[in-house]
Amino acid sequence: MASSLWHHILLVRKQAPLVHNITNYVVMNNSANALLAIGASPIMAHAHQEIDELSSICQALVLNIGTLDELWVKSMLQAAKIAKDNKKPFVLDPVGAGATAYRDQTLSQLVALKPTVIRGNASEILALAKHHQAKTKGVDSTAQSQEAIAAARFLNSQYGAIVCISGQTDIIISNDTHIEISNGNALMTKVTGLGCSATAIIGAFIAVVEDKVEAVAAATALMSIAGEIAAQSANGPGSLQMQLLDKLHNITELEFEQHLKFKLL
Amino acid sequence: MASSLWHHILLVRKQAPLVHNITNYVVMNNSANALLAIGASPIMAHAHQEIDELSSICQALVLNIGTLDELWVKSMLQAAKIAKDNKKPFVLDPVGAGATAYRDQTLSQLVALKPTVIRGNASEILALAKHHQAKTKGVDSTAQSQEAIAAARFLNSQYGAIVCISGQTDIIISNDTHIEISNGNALMTKVTGLGCSATAIIGAFIAVVEDKVEAVAAATALMSIAGEIAAQSANGPGSLQMQLLDKLHNITELEFEQHLKFKLL
Amino acid sequence: MASSLWHHILLVRKQAPLVHNITNYVVMNNSANALLAIGASPIMAHAHQEIDELSSICQALVLNIGTLDELWVKSMLQAAKIAKDNKKPFVLDPVGAGATAYRDQTLSQLVALKPTVIRGNASEILALAKHHQAKTKGVDSTAQSQEAIAAARFLNSQYGAIVCISGQTDIIISNDTHIEISNGNALMTKVTGLGCSATAIIGAFIAVVEDKVEAVAAATALMSIAGEIAAQSANGPGSLQMQLLDKLHNITELEFEQHLKFKLL
Numbered sequence: 086m087a088s089s090l091w092h093h094i095l096l097v098r099k100q101a102p103l104v105h106n107i108t109n110y111v112v113m114n115n116s117a118n119a120l121l122a123i124g125a126s127p128i129m130a131h132a133h134q135e136i137d138e139l140s141s142i143c144q145a146l147v148l149n150i151g152t153l154d155e156l157w158v159k160s161m162l163q164a165a166k167i168a169k170d171n172k173k174p175f176v177l178d179p180v181g182a183g184a185t186a187y188r189d190q191t192l193s194q195l196v197a198l199k200p201t202v203i204r205g206n207a208s209e210i211l212a213l214a215k216h217h218q219a220k221t222k223g224v225d226s227t228a229q230s231q232e233a234i235a236a237a238r239f240l241n242s243q244y245g246a247i248v249c250i251s252g253q254t255d256i257i258i259s260n261d262t263h264i265e266i267s268n269g270n271a272l273m274t275k276v277t278g279l280g281c282s283a284t285a286i287i288g289a290f291i292a293v294v295e296d297k298v299e300a301v302a303a304a305t306a307l308m309s310i311a312g313e314i315a316a317q318s319a320n321g322p323g324s325l326q327m328q329l330l331d332k333l334h335n336i337t338e339l340e341f342e343q344h345l346k347f348k349l350l
Numbered sequence: 351m352a353s354s355l356w357h358h359i360l361l362v363r364k365q366a367p368l369v370h371n372i373t374n375y376v377v378m379n380n381s382a383n384a385l386l387a388i389g390a391s392p393i394m395a396h397a398h399q400e401i402d403e404l405s406s407i408c409q410a411l412v413l414n415i416g417t418l419d420e421l422w423v424k425s426m427l428q429a430a431k432i433a434k435d436n437k438k439p440f441v442l443d444p445v446g447a448g449a450t451a452y453r454d455q456t457l458s459q460l461v462a463l464k465p466t467v468i469r470g471n472a473s474e475i476l477a478l479a480k481h482h483q484a485k486t487k488g489v490d491s492t493a494q495s496q497e498a499i500a501a502a503r504f505l506n507s508q509y510g511a512i513v514c515i516s517g518q519t520d521i522i523i524s525n526d527t528h529i530e531i532s533n534g535n536a537l538m539t540k541v542t543g544l545g546c547s548a549t550a551i552i553g554a555f556i557a558v559v560e561d562k563v564e565a566v567a568a569a570t571a572l573m574s575i576a577g578e579i580a581a582q583s584a585n586g587p588g589s590l591q592m593q594l595l596d597k598l599h600n601i602t603e604l605e606f607e608q609h610l611k612f613k614l615l
Numbered sequence: 616m617a618s619s620l621w622h623h624i625l626l627v628r629k630q631a632p633l634v635h636n637i638t639n640y641v642v643m644n645n646s647a648n649a650l651l652a653i654g655a656s657p658i659m660a661h662a663h664q665e666i667d668e669l670s671s672i673c674q675a676l677v678l679n680i681g682t683l684d685e686l687w688v689k690s691m692l693q694a695a696k697i698a699k700d701n702k703k704p705f706v707l708d709p710v711g712a713g714a715t716a717y718r719d720q721t722l723s724q725l726v727a728l729k730p731t732v733i734r735g736n737a738s739e740i741l742a743l744a745k746h747h748q749a750k751t752k753g754v755d756s757t758a759q760s761q762e763a764i765a766a767a768r769f770l771n772s773q774y775g776a777i778v779c780i781s782g783q784t785d786i787i788i789s790n791d792t793h794i795e796i797s798n799g800n801a802l803m804t805k806v807t808g809l810g811c812s813a814t815a816i817i818g819a820f821i822a823v824v825e826d827k828v829e830a831v832a833a834a835t836a837l838m839s840i841a842g843e844i845a846a847q848s849a850n851g852p853g854s855l856q857m858q859l860l861d862k863l864h865n866i867t868e869l870e871f872e873q874h875l876k877f878k879l880l
Contacts, residue, residue: 111643111659113376113417117542122587127542128446129376132419135450142449152643154662154686156419181658184672185665275864277647277657321861322652331586334540378641378682382807387852392807393711394641397684400715407714421684596851599805 086264086299087347091338093294093303098124102292105143106285107131107161109151109180112278115326116147119282122333123307125289131160140167145292146175147285148200150191158191165198174201174291177246178284183212192216196244201291202301203240204249204284207233214239234258247301249287251280255305259298266302267346268309270316276326283308286333302347310344311336351529351564352612356603358559358568363389367557370408371550372396372426374416374445377543380591381412384547387598388572390554396425405432410557411440412550413465415456423456430463439466439556442511443549448477457481461509466556467566468505469514469549472498479504499523512566514552516545520570524563531567532611533574535581541591548573551598567612575609576601616794616829617877621868623824623833628654632822635673636815637661637691639681639710642808645856646677649812652863653837655819661690670697675822676705677815678730680721688721695728704731704821707776708814713742722746726774731821732831733770734779734814737763744769764788777831779817781810785835789828796832797876798839800846806856813838816863832877840874841866 103126108116113129120127130139140146146168148161168175177200179192192213196203205213207229214236230252237248237258247259253271257264273279287304294300314336315328368391373381378394385392395404405411411433413426433440442465444457457478461468470478472494479501495517502513502523512524518536522529538544552569559565579601580593633656638646643659650657660669670676676698678691698705707730709722722743726733735743737759744766760782767778767788777789783801787794803809817834824830844866845858 109659110375110640111647114379114542114644117376118587118591121540121542128449129374129417130446130450131417132452134452138450138452152659152661181660184658185660185668187662187664187668275651277644277651319861320858321864322648323857323860323864326648326860327588327592327857328585330588330591331584334586334588375640379644379807382641383852383856386805386807393714394639394682395711395715396682397717399717403715403717592853592857593850595853595856596849599851599853 086302086349087345089299090303090306090345091341093290093299094307094341096293097289100293101126102144102289103128103142104145104147104285104288104292105130105139105164106147106288107157107164108147108149108281108285111151112281115278116282116285118330119333120285120289122330123286123289131157133160133163136160136164137167140164140171140173144173145288146173147288148175148195149178149180149281149284150188151180151281153188153191162194165195169198174297176200176202176204176284176287176291178281179203179205179209179213180281182209183216189216199244200246201297202249202287203246204251204287206251206280210240210248210250211236247298249301249305251283255309257298257301257305262298263350264302265348265350266306266309268306268313268344270313272316272319272322272325273312275322279312306345306347307333307336310341313344314340351567351614352610354564355568355571355610356606358555358564359572359606361558362554365558366391367409367554368393368407369410369412369550369553369557370395370404370429371412371553372422372429373412373414373546373550376416377546380543381547381550383595384598385550385554387595388551388554392550396422398425398428401425401429402432405429405436405438409438410553411438412553413440413460414443414445414546414549415453416445416546418453418456427459430460434463439562441465441467441469441549441552441556443546444468444470444474444478445546447474448481454481464509465511466562467514467552468511469516469552471516471545475505475513475515476501512563514566514570516548520574522563522566522570527563528615529567530613530615531571531574533571533578533609535578537581537584537587537590538577540587544577571610571612572598572601575606578609579605616832616879617875619829620833620836620875621871623820623829624837624871626823627819630823631656632674632819633658633672634675634677634815634818634822635660635669635694636677636818637687637694638677638679638811638815641681642811645808646812646815648860649863650815650819652860653816653819657815661687663690663693666690666694667697670694670701670703674703675818676703677818678705678725679708679710679811679814680718681710681811683718683721692724695725695730699728704827706730706732706734706814706817706821708811709733709735709739709743710811712739713746719746729774730776731827732779732817733776734781734817736781736810740770740778740780741766777828779831779835781813785839787828787831787835792828793880794832795878795880796836796839798836798843798874800843802846802849802852802855803842805852809842836875836877837863837866840871843874844870
């Protein structure tokens with residue numbers, strides 16, 4: 086699979102998929118910029134009146150509950166439903182899962198609509214699974230990453246979603262597939278919304294790549310490697326954000342292949 | 351006219367006009383920064399309760415429907431009406447015109463309030479004209495730019511608006527005037543919201559420059575030349591956005607005059 | 616007090632306080648990034664359904680009325696009330712005070728809930744005091760800074776808030792304490808939302824520093840010194856914003872102490 090990831094990056098650049106984002110206020114600008122940088126076309130829109138039409142012209146949907154409220158939750162539910170009807174893939178970013186009951190209730194409704202992909206950090210994936218599981222059964226290890234993998238397996242078996250757990254090592258779980266990508270840099274956690282950008286990029290890849298697990302892997306590897314390279318010459322989080330957008334745009338096959346730390350377990 | 355454009359740039363710096371923006375979430379930050387960089391003072395506000403008061407203290411209004419919903423459409427209509435009453439110039443950015451019925455209906459209402467300027471890309475200007483025209487009469491050429499110019503002429507004759515079509519060459523249409531500015535760089539299309547920034551900058555220029563066609567030309571030239579210079583040393587869209595804000599702030603008369611590619615047809 | 620400011624900066628880095636922000640759309644991204652850069656953890660959320668829960672998990676609250684509307688004013692009032700009940704400190708940024716009646720009415724309600732800190736520029740602090748004072752008594756000097764200091768004293772005596780007046784020299788007023796910090800750079804006024812970032816950073820410091828006046832002084836000094844250093848090598852407002860985030864993250868004790876211009880009057 087690793088050998089086909091670069092091909093998928095080229096496919097996104099070539100096909101320039103239109104990606105509809107209903108995302109949070111904090112990251113709208115850099116999510117849109119991340120999508121443009123990789124060659125996709127972002128649309129950020131939430132009006133109930135236009136969601137159905139947007140679904141028919143877009144190739145994928147990105148939902149992110151970061152700054153949710155009633156109006157936006159209604160938009161997200163409507164968009165997820167119409168995406169299902171139109172057989173358009175969609176990715177869910179459960180920002181802050183477990184932090185409040187309102188987030189968890191909203192996520193219950195969204196997860197029930199069977200996202201193609203769920204991407205979050207370990208604590209969000211754990212919270213998402215716990216809320217839907219009376220007991221986190223079968224988790225013997227106390228290590229958070231092991232627990233998060235079990236949570237991801239549960240979400241995958243229950244809802245069919247490919248689950249991507251972001252962290253020092255990014256883990257992608259789907260059926261029998263377990264992928265680990267060990268790129269990135271700790272400084273990336275000091276820039277707001279890079280997880281949200283990763284989710285948006287996943288949206289672009291599931292829009293054009295047939296095999297959705299490979300799509301998630303390619304998107305995740307691209308984001309992590311671009312961040313890793315950007316961090317090498319960054320003086321801090323400000324220059325990291327800027328150089329990441331540059332690198333998402335100008336990364337070469339050689340850079341990608343030389344940095345990729347990919348394991349299919 | 352070309353010789354007076356730099357003078358208008360100095361006038362904005364000197365008078366620091368207060369520009370009221372009702373714009374989309376994605377670009378609020380860089381629109382505000384673009385206005386500050388050229389020496390203007392941005393106000394971003396949408397509450398119905400304060401629009402009338404803001405109109406009385408601001409010198410121009412910028413409307414952008416990028417992330418519209420009912421609350422914001424109501425704000426924009428109210429702001430456009432009071433701008434007319436107060437004889438304050440306003441510029442309309444028809445983001446995504448033609449993409450959804452909701453956008454087109456909203457734009458119908460806004461265009462009917464006779465914006466001083468409309469700025470969009472060719473497809474937006476075409477969509478705006480088609481929606482208001484049973485048939486795009488008189489368009490023989492199939493070239494999009496020729497069609498867009500005809501659409502701009504129609505919008506100008508129907509609503510009196512100066513129309514600015516952004517693209518590789520920016521075209522400004524008003525009555526018998528046809529201006530072409532051939533600055534800019536293709537990388538600018540990989541940064542979200544630079545069109546919206548151009549619209550915001552037009553707002554600052556129509557606030558202080560008597561001749562509104564010259565105002566639009568000066569704003570368009572400033573944005574395109576600053577982007578062109580910024581792109582020369584940019585590594586990608588991230589550094590382009592940053593250097594564009596720097597250049598909008600520190601551009602000199604010499605740089606401006608040396609780069610300007612201006613044609614009055 | 617000056618000698619303990621660096622210690623407070625280290626304390627924020629060490630304790631990584633969770634700071635709840637209900638702030639304006641324009642600055643959400645750079646406020647979140649400023650908080651991450653100094654080592655704090657931002658939460659941006661406004662849904663009425665989750666404000667009470669967020670108050671219980673966060674150590675401080677930041678309120679900023681920059682792009683207020685009815686929904687958000689309700690969020691801010693609810694958050695301020697629950698912060699009082701939970702004895703969590705909160706800071707208020709009265710953006711645009713005096714510009715519209717709606718802002719002034721909203722600010723009356725928020726100030727009555729006794730913010731721990733109010734931070735604004737001189738004209739905002741003056742407007743805030745005038746709205747609450749039939750007559751600006753005791754102000755003999757016509758100099759705006761003297762008037763603003765009197766206004767700050769009035770707000771402090773009336774509501775108990777520490778008042779921070781941002782400007783070329785930042786002034787902090789509380790009871791008998793009068794602090795002046797003369798760092799920063801004029802170019803900072805050409806970047807949108809740096810005042811809002813300063814307010815957000817104050818939120819992080821009052822979350823962990825016992826002595827709230829010292830907290831405000833440390834936050835103000837950090838922001839102004841980081842901006843001053845960033846401006847030295849900035850080519851304009853774009854690179855200033857980027858380098859400021861870098862410097863907030865990587866500033867050293869030596870840099871801080873060498874630049875600090877602190878006066879306790």
